[in-house]
Amino acid sequence: MPRNKRHLEQGEKKQAILTAAAELFTENGFDGTSMNAIAKQAGITPNTIYWYFPGKDDVLIGVLNDLVRDGLTEAMTMAGLPVRERLMHAIGVFERPESLMNTVHARVAHSEAIATWHARFHMMLEQILISEVCKVGIPTERAATVSRLLVYVIEGLLSHPHQENDRHEMIDAMLELAGVDA
Amino acid sequence: MPRNKRHLEQGEKKQAILTAAAELFTENGFDGTSMNAIAKQAGITPNTIYWYFPGKDDVLIGVLNDLVRDGLTEAMTMAGLPVRERLMHAIGVFERPESLMNTVHARVAHSEAIATWHARFHMMLEQILISEVCKVGIPTERAATVSRLLVYVIEGLLSHPHQENDRHEMIDAMLELAGVDA
DNA sequence: CTGTCATCTTGAATGGCATTCAAGAAAACA
């Protein structure tokens, strides 16, 4: 017979920690947020976080997965709109005063967990872009290369603070160069 | 009358520290290198570094400036070669198992010094690319945008471990899309 | 109702880190 748990909230508390972490990461960045700060925000002690997550990197991964989930969900609801608009919106979801993508890239070399998350993320993003890019009239044999270039441009935008019209300009220019029927 | 210094090596010791730091940053990355390790590599104690540099970020800036200097110097000697080759080589200079560009992006938000270095670096790189890109037949009004896209693609390559033929493929694709006469 | 066991939480370490401080050597100068 299965032994028990506490307040019936196994996953809920985990989510509460992630919510607290997401808020602080967004405000102060990953490096600017201590486990102590996350714990305080969640109303617990830092030790408790380690019962739910192996380490700080894994908290980051949890936050990133929530972000991806939200981004994909919202992208679904925008199914009718053109690629350009959906791209613009997705970048908005991941853009923060303190972009977490920079942290991911900086930590890939130090953390196995972050490295595999990053690899998965790239594959997913590239697959999505390839299919989107084909839909707007880019020949199949070019789609993979164009998608990789797009990934880099998107990450470039996420890595650097920019105005919204810069974002439009860069994405439009890239799509135009790639030969998208505007 | 000017008071004195020691072994006539004011700047030389500074350079020795930078050389030690460059070696370790290249091997283990910025975060993976402690001031203690840099000091040991340079044959001094960590405190001494602080007499020559305000902090660890400033050591990083010193290392980066050396890298830029070397890159520009080598680019000069390749003056006859096509843009593509010079670009490829410049990326090679900045590419490391542990790319420092990721560290720069991650630290821009936390360090004033790194932020201004980063801004200057971008301006310089963009200016160079604009002039290069004009030379190979890209209309002036497009040159700025194409250059910014190129910067992002270059940084994307620097941010991600990749094979040399990936690098060729991405840069060639970008130049071709931009309309460079190959 | 009671003792046991898994689940969850914590106070108090541990070890590493960047950085600072006060004091010490060492060369140049008067």
Add this chain to the structure above:
DNA sequence: TGTTTTCTTGAATGCCATTCAAGATGACAG
């Protein structure tokens, strides 16, 4: 020779992620 400036260091300080051993708390078995 003694003072001043330049350089170096041993020994802190304080923050950090992470760990450990012990304490609560609830579910279940008898």
